[in-house]
Amino acid sequence: MKGYLKQIHPVLPVKSVTEAIFYYTQKLGFKLAFKDEGDDPKYAGITRDGIEIHLQWHDEKEWEDAIDRPLLRIYVEDVDALFDEYKTQDV
Template identity: 65%
Template structure:
């Protein structure tokens, strides 16, 4: 009997405007569009960079509450300092965003996308 194996995960992030989110992730963070349910007015789309894929799903503004906990993705990367340098001039960071070594033996930086979904990029020390 074959043993089940987990292969990948594609997290789904809530967004208010899929086109704006696609622009942010492709133009600022270097992702490419993997798919979209509608080329002109998508409500669900996927983006890809290297070995990861993230899905973006439209949510009505009436249902939106920034005060609830937002998703936080932790993305394993190589050369986290180089990635930080790639992003630092793209106007995506909070002024206090830095690359730092953590007590849990990682080197990482974190920021929020347009809709307060958290993105942490890290490597193990």
């Protein structure tokens, strides 16, 4: 039997996991899959249309350094419909 890859979950650095969860769920239509317990989570996962993205807190010092940031390329179907959806959310 051959092994194969099933999914990839990119991890994006964020300054505030709570604010990122709000933006992705309220503006971009993602659903919260999980998050750390407590009022100030440091890690969370969001899903939409079969994709999953993880959000990880990074402190202010890490944002000051000139380092490469992760890049994502997300392929979509009917980009015009997605644009219209996001336009209604002021994205």
